[in-house]
Amino acid sequence: MNEVQTIDELVISFENHLRSLQRSRFTIRQYWQTWKPLKIFISANNIEFFDITVGKQFIKSKLGAYEYANLNQMxxxxxxxVDALSVFQQTGKIHFGSAPLRRNPPKVFTGEIGILMEGYINFRKTTFGLAKSTANNNIRSLYTLFLFLEDKGVQKIDDISEVYILFFIKNLNPSTLSVNHSTLGVVKGFLKYAYEEKVFSTDWSKIIQRTNYKGQPKLPSFFSTDEIKSILNSIDRSNSSGKRDYAMILLAIKLGMRVSDIAGLKFEDIDWDKHVLTFTQFKTKKSITLPLLPEIGNAIIDYLKYARAVxxxxxxxxxxxxPYKKVTAEDVSRVARFYIHRSGISLKERKHGAHALRHSFASELLGNKTSLPVISEALGHGHTSSTMFYLRIDINQLRQCALDVSLVPSTFYQQKGGFVS
Structure with a gap:
């Protein structure tokens, strides 16, 4: 299509196309709710024709610099x-996959401020060995600040001041508390780094106060024993994909392995003689040893002998x-979601990804009154405090996890001067 059209001409064509696809009046009305402010924006800026550039300008006027994954439903x-309208203007069709405005452009840091930010990110990677997800969060957070400063015309390090930092904090989206908490933590660290490196003469990090935000307030999603059985029974193990999927899901359910570690499992990690799995966790970079249960071992053998490609x-x-490449963490997550849905169990408001299987494993250990240090070790956590937060353990549950303490002999209370008389 790619026709030059005014916004009025384009929305009429788009609406007619929606009707030809038998879309409901409600759906069309939802589109109009966005088209109205879009038309006002175009009129106010004396724009004659609509294209994707105009769409981007409109979105920026409403949302500023954004990460699609962090936006709320509205x-x-x-x-x-706006994305659908942009694609329709170019192709004459409605695109239902990932479209231009939903794909975040590459994050490119430029100028002396950008170089300083990249230096901080590299410092964090080198010093702390950041996991990819943590490094990406650092990049995302600093890029949000970078775009804000760029939009305000701040291009030199010396031009960064308290006023701009306060404006940056004020302009954060109030509906994304967890993202804001994470972003401000990274920015605070960056400002502290710049001060310690003598780049800033003032420690601007002190402007950013610690917040009282508590992440993940909801209880974790997990499945009951019967629901776990339903998930496993939904896997057709008579075909090659089913044999593979059954083995991967067992690792999540029976051992609580993360999807990244399931995808990264190598032959050298399996000790068939000692019946253990030993590998370096992708997230924590720490080694862990888990038992190779007979059920898991048999499932892996079944896959290797009868289903795995040469x-x-x-x-x-x-x-x-x-070309039969190794599965990715995303592949494992997708497989888990597929069988959870296929099992027919009621999900309601529960999360239903692979991490819920890991939560189920931990919840079962907790239900069996397994001690907290053992649960922590099984999950590969460095500290029991991480496990407590992971499970949202309350005081009553903590009592169940308590280790037995030997009775103190009466002679202890008869000590005088630090020794038994």
């Missing part, structure tokens, strides 16, 4: 509607299609 609807790949689990 904000996503705004982006999706390959020199050192990783255990492979994708089903040529």
């Amino acid at each position: 904000q996503r609807r705004l982006v999706n509607t 390959s020199d790949e050192s990783h255990c689990f492979l994708q089903q299609l040529s």
